[in-house]
Amino acid sequence: MTTLADILRGIEGGVFPTPDLSISVVPAPSERELCVAAFTAHIVIAADVSPSWVAGLIPDGDLSAPLNPPFLHALEGLTGRRVNAIDQLLLAPAIADPAQRRAATEGLVELTERGHPRIERAWRYRDDVRAYLDPYGGLVLTGRGVAGRLEVALEVPEASREKGHGRRLALAARALIPPDAHIWAQVSPGNAASTRTFLAADYKPVGAEALLTRS
Template sequence: MSSDVARILGAAARGEFPPPDGSTTIVAQPNGRDAGVLSFTAHSVVFLDEDPDWIRAELAAASTDPLVASMTPRFHAALMARTGRYVNAVDLMTVAGALPGEPGIALREIEDKEHPRVARALKYREEVRVWAADGGVLIMGRGVAGRMEVAVEVDEGVRHRGLGRALATAARHLTPDAVVWAQNTPGNARSVRTFQAAGYRPVGAEALLVAGQDDGPELLSGLSRLPQPA
C-alpha cells in the first residue's frame, strides 16, 4: 500500500492520527474503485479525484461546524450528485492486530469463485477468501487502499453463542498483514460489541462512495447479522 490513503490508515492502525485541528485533508483516490471520506477526532480526510476547491466549498456549505461537515447528509448528497456514486452508510472503522497460531475454531475454506459469498465479495474487494464454520461465514479480502478487511455472518439459529466473536478473532489469526480492519454500522450494536469483544478498537468513521449497483449492503457496511457476544 503506497497511496496517501494507505499511509493515513496505516498510521491510524498504529495509533497515530491526523492533528485534531478541525481541518480537512484532501488526497487523491488510491485507485478507480475507492473514494470517500474518513473522519477522525477533529480531522477529516476526503479521498476523491475532484477539484479540491469545489470540495472545500461544499464542506463550508454543509455545516458551519467543521468538526461535523464531512459526515453530514448534505455533503454526502453533493458528492453523490457530483460523482454519480452513492454513500451506502457511515460506518465505524475498527482495527485489530494479527495474532499468532491457528484460529481457535474449525473452518473450511470455500474456493468456488461462483459461490454467492465469494462472487459478491469480489465486487468490492480483491484477494478474497471465504471460510465456512458451523453456522457462520468468515470473509476476508483487500478493500480500501489495499487494507485487509474482515466480514462475518452468523445464522439466526446459532446466535448468542459467541460464534461471531470467534469468527472475528479467527480473522486476526488468518490475516497476512500486521492488522485487519472491520467496518460496523454504529446502529448495529451487536456487531460493534462483537468485534470489540474480539479485540478490534475503533479509530474513526468512514463513508465510502460506491460505484455501481448495491446488491450487498451488509457486506459494505460491516455485517448485519451478528450475535450478542457470549
C-alpha cells in the same frame, strides 16, 4: 503526495491524522471507490476533487458536515458515485503467536467456490478474497478493500447467534492474516450486536467512513 493508504498504514501503526479540526483532501484510492473518513478532529476526503470545491461547501471547523447528506449528495453528483454505506471503523492487529493462531482457526474450512452470495458480494468490493466456513455454519471472509487495507466480514446463521460464534469468527480473522498485519472491520453504527462482537474480539474503534461506489 500523501495518499489514503499512507494515512491508513499510519493508523495501523498508532499514528493518527493530527487532531487540528482540519480537512485533508487526497486522491481517490482506486477506480472502484472513494470515501470520506472521519477521525478524531480530522476529516479525510479521498476523492479526485479540488480542496477549493470542498472548502466552498464546508464551513471552517465544521467536522460534521462532510458526513452529512448535503455534502455527500454534492460529492455523489460531482463524482458520479453513490454512498454505499456510512460505517464505523474498527481495527485490530493480527494474532501473532503460532499456538494462538492455530487455536483461533481450528475447525475452519476454506471455501474455494464463489457461489455463496456473501462471497460474491465481497468480491464486488474487495480483492484477494478468502472465505472460511466454521462447523456451526458461520462464515468469515478476508480481503483487500479500501486503499488495499485488509478487511473482514462475518456471517453467523440465525440459529447460532448469541452463543459467541461471532466473536470466535472475528478472532479467527485476526489469525488468518499475516502476523505483522492489521485488519479493519466496517460496521453499521446501528448494528449493536456486530459492534459488541468486534469489541469482544479486541477490535478498537478508530473512526467512521462513508464509502462511495459506482454501483
